[in-house]
Amino acid sequence: MAKKIGVLLSGCGVFDGAEIHEAVLTLLFLDRAGASVVCMAPDMDQLHVINHLTQKEMDEKRNVLVESARIARGEIQDVASIGTDDIDALIIPGGFGAAKNLSDFAVNGPDATVHPDVARLLSEMADRAKPIGAVCIAPATLVCALGKKSPQVTIGNDMGTAAAIETMGGAHTVCSVDDICVDEKNRIITTPAYMLGPGIKDVAMGIEKLVDKVLSLC
Template identity: 80%
Template sequence: MSKTIGVLLAGCGVFDGAEIHEAVLTLLFLDRAGVAVRCMAPDMDQLHVIDHLSQQEADEKRNVLVESARIARGEIQDIAEVHATDIDALIVPGGFGAAKNLSDFAVKGPECTVHAEVQRLLTEMVDAGKPIGAICIAPATVVRSLADRSPKVTIGNDVGTAAAIGTMGGEHVDCSVADIYVDEKNRIVTTPAYMLGPGIKDVAIGIEKLVDKVVSLC
């Protein structure tokens, strides 16, 4: 029976949603691995909308689930409808949406709160012993959600973010863009991706390793 891997999206676009390259590479490598994919996102307004051409905040509202549906080609559901019993693993691509919509880490740092449904699903996954993959800045939200498990993650080598992860109860491990870090105890796999970059060919190496590891842990 084919494994089903959940992909948790946070909108569409690096500055206010899911990082599109990271999300698409995740979907590509999952498809190559021959697994079924279930995309999901919270049904909520984005923190804000960024014009990706000017990189300035725009005076409009957008819904995280509706925007995420662009990446998922419409095949997506509200995270509130997804439980750990429905999937064998969960992967969270990065982009500022992971730290603005899935949590408010981008605004509040270590004092952030995590979206209730994101918190619920991440906790369910760890309680069930099912693997979690987190890419780029997404590990910060995972650490905040699972602080009581003292997760070990990487976001690359950014000193400020690494310190915040420590403050939240996690442990940061420096890592290159081409590598992954595996928290064997909690079954959490992380890779820096665009926290280091610089380009899509570079981030693809670590993301492919992360996907392969997550699938193998199922």
């Protein structure tokens, strides 16, 4: 029976939502491995909308679930409706949406809070020892939700972000783009992806290893 893997999206686009390369690579490697994918996102307004051509803020509103549906080709659910019985593991692609919409880490750093439905699902997954993968900046939101469990994660080698992660209760490990950090105790797998880059072929190596490890722990 195919393993059911949740993919938690945060919009559509690196500057205000889910990083599209990271999300699509995650979906590709899961599909290649024969997993059944359950895409999800919170039903909420984005923190803001960024013009990805100019990287300037736009005067409009967009919904995180609606925008995430672009990546999921319409097959997506509100994260509020997902429980631990629905999935065997969870993976969170990066992009600023992971730190702007799933949490407010991009704004508040180590004083951040996590979206209530995201925090609930992460806590429930951790309590049941179900594997969690986080890519790029997403580990910061993961630690924000699970800091009491002292999760070991990586966001590559950015010392400012690493320091914030340790302030929130996490343990940061320096890691190359083609590798993963494995927290065996908490069953958490992380990879730097575009926190390091530089290109899609580079981030693909770490994401493929992350997906393989998550599936092996199911």
